[in-house]
Amino acid sequence: MARKTGSHAEITGPRIRAAALRLFAAEGFAAVSMRRIAAEVGVQAGALYLYTPDKQSLLFELMKEHLDAVWEAWQAEDEGGDPVARLERFARFHIRFHLERPEAVFIAYMELRNLEPENFAVIEGLRGRYETALEDILKDGRETGAFDIPDTKLAAMAIIAMLTGVTTWYREGGRLGRADVAEIYAGMALGAVRGRTGA
Incomplete structure (x- = not known):
């Protein structure tokens, strides 16, 4: 099929x-068909297949793009060092990054069930890479005595779930700004792992 005049991969894709x-x-x-996506873009349904093999591939690409972006951004953000400071930094980063991309976050978590097994395995691996980065911070904190955590993997999953949940309720113009929310959640993340003595 010939590509329509004025339709360029770097624009239409x-x-x-x-x-x-x-x-x-x-x-x-x-609930969304390829025809529906084509109508939204303003092209013929057949034209979509010049840019993606099928709807499954499109979902996979969107998830992978998001997870690659969050990983790259965190790698640029993480300065290493003290686990307490790193956990605070991680919490603020996670909220800041994800509040800018609520649709991508929703899809990355809620549409996993619609991935075919091979695609699911890839996405789970990318999610695990990011989750392990947080778990490594928690392990460092436990080894230094800064954190009191019986299970670092469970704690990492719980913290990520708490931080990601902000995207479901936060609205611009509300009582608290993004920086305020990030600050409060960073404190809660620390409180969840520091134990009763506040070590």
Whole structure:
């Protein structure tokens, strides 16, 4: 099929992904057809297949793009050093990064069930990479005595779930700004792992 005049991969491809992101987040992956995505972009349904093999591939690409982005951003943010400071930094980073991408966050967590097994395995690996980065911080804190944690993996999962939950309720213009929310949640993350003595 010939590509329409004025339709360029560097323009249409991102527009397709952006439209799919909005629609999957608003209506759910299963409810959105390729024809619906094409209508949103303003192209013929057949034109989508110039940019993606199928809807499953589109979902996988969106998830992978998000998880690669969060990993790269955290790698640039993490300065190492004291585990207490790193945990605070991680909490603030996670909230700041994810509040800017609520649709991508929703899809990355809620649409895992719609991934085919091979794609699921890749996405789980990318999620695990980020979760392990937090667990390593918690392990360091436990080894130095800064944190009192019986199970670092469980604690990492609980902290990420708490931090990610902000994207479901936060609204711009509310009582607290993003920086305020990040500060409070960083304190709660520390409180969850420091034990009763506040070591």
